[in-house]
Amino acid sequence: MTGPALDQPNENGRSGTVAGLPALRILLAAPRGFCAGVDRAIQIVELALLKHGPPVYVRHEIVHNRFVVDSLKAKGAVFVDELSDVPETTQPVIFSAHGVAKSVPADAKARNLVSIDATCPLVLKVHNEAKRHFEDGREIVLIGHARHPEVVGTMGQLPAGAVHLIETEDDARRFMPRDPERLAFVTQTTLSVDDTAAMVEILKARFPGIAGPMKEDICYATTNRQAAVKAIAARIDALLVVGAPYSSNSVRLVEVAERAGCSRSFLVQRATDIPWDKLDGITSLGITAGASAPEVLVDEVIDAFRGRFDVTVEIVTNAEENVIFNIPRELRDVAPAPARAPQSKSGR
Numbered sequence: 001m002t003g004p005a006l007d008q009p010n011e012n013g014r015s016g017t018v019a020g021l022p023a024l025r026i027l028l029a030a031p032r033g034f035c036a037g038v039d040r041a042i043q044i045v046e047l048a049l050l051k052h053g054p055p056v057y058v059r060h061e062i063v064h065n066r067f068v069v070d071s072l073k074a075k076g077a078v079f080v081d082e083l084s085d086v087p088e089t090t091q092p093v094i095f096s097a098h099g100v101a102k103s104v105p106a107d108a109k110a111r112n113l114v115s116i117d118a119t120c121p122l123v124l125k126v127h128n129e130a131k132r133h134f135e136d137g138r139e140i141v142l143i144g145h146a147r148h149p150e151v152v153g154t155m156g157q158l159p160a161g162a163v164h165l166i167e168t169e170d171d172a173r174r175f176m177p178r179d180p181e182r183l184a185f186v187t188q189t190t191l192s193v194d195d196t197a198a199m200v201e202i203l204k205a206r207f208p209g210i211a212g213p214m215k216e217d218i219c220y221a222t223t224n225r226q227a228a229v230k231a232i233a234a235r236i237d238a239l240l241v242v243g244a245p246y247s248s249n250s251v252r253l254v255e256v257a258e259r260a261g262c263s264r265s266f267l268v269q270r271a272t273d274i275p276w277d278k279l280d281g282i283t284s285l286g287i288t289a290g291a292s293a294p295e296v297l298v299d300e301v302i303d304a305f306r307g308r309f310d311v312t313v314e315i316v317t318n319a320e321e322n323v324i325f326n327i328p329r330e331l332r333d334v335a336p337a338p339a340r341a342p343q344s345k346s347g348r
């Protein structure tokens, strides 16, 4: 990760002030928005539609964003809660970026359904770590949020009882392993970096022999977006995080900003959610977006402020991202090469 750097301010296409409108400086955090795993998952659905024609079935929201889901629905994707909701068909069924329990592809195979796995490779890496620890005879602690699809998928890689979920520091203090010498931890990829580090520290202090990754399994995109928010938190009167309320990494960005001293931090799905009554008197505003929020929604939010303020935009870049994941082999014949870049460049 590189240190904080200021990009050239965007002059908003105007010089001088807009008569009658108060000035507002928007600090646009970078990186923000789509990560490589989300970008890949959306491409997988689009390419499957191109190759097979509609409908293609998608188990769960492909990524946690209503706008993205609705856009794909309009193109012919059919979202289902469970595999049992997919009819007998030769059309493919796609598993979401969050990953699925082992039983899901097994059920698909048993029904002769054609499945395509859009699980993020960084989530698959956690699945593989958990399986390796299990094969080594270790009891596994998963740090994560109960019922989140990624946690359900990771726990579902192993037999019931093999993985213990820890959600809080208190959980980490109370956890009693069968054998402290045969213990390992893995984590959800979209957690708070600071909270997770605290839980890992407690576990390591209690069980010095615990095996695990060098730090944790929080992915580069989650880490970078949280660091980018910390980099602007002291300079802003309020922060808007564009993202869904059920998007773990988006919710974490609000918490990170609050802890970094920006008490007026809000999650908005799009411009209609902007809490104008809570933004009285602001002269500076931070904007970021969770890893599943498209840049078009960030632009929409900025445009809403242009209607009420004389806006200038400053992009504050805290890290460069150039991660791109390969798409599955079965779709490469219809894929453009190379895959499109994950980080949008909009700063208007």
Ligand code: SF4
Binding pocket: 035, 036, 037, 038, 097, 120, 121, 122, 123, 189, 190, 219, 220, 221, 222, 249, 291
């Ligand atoms: S947030 Fe991280 S783990 Fe999740 S899809 Fe994006 S890159 Fe993959």
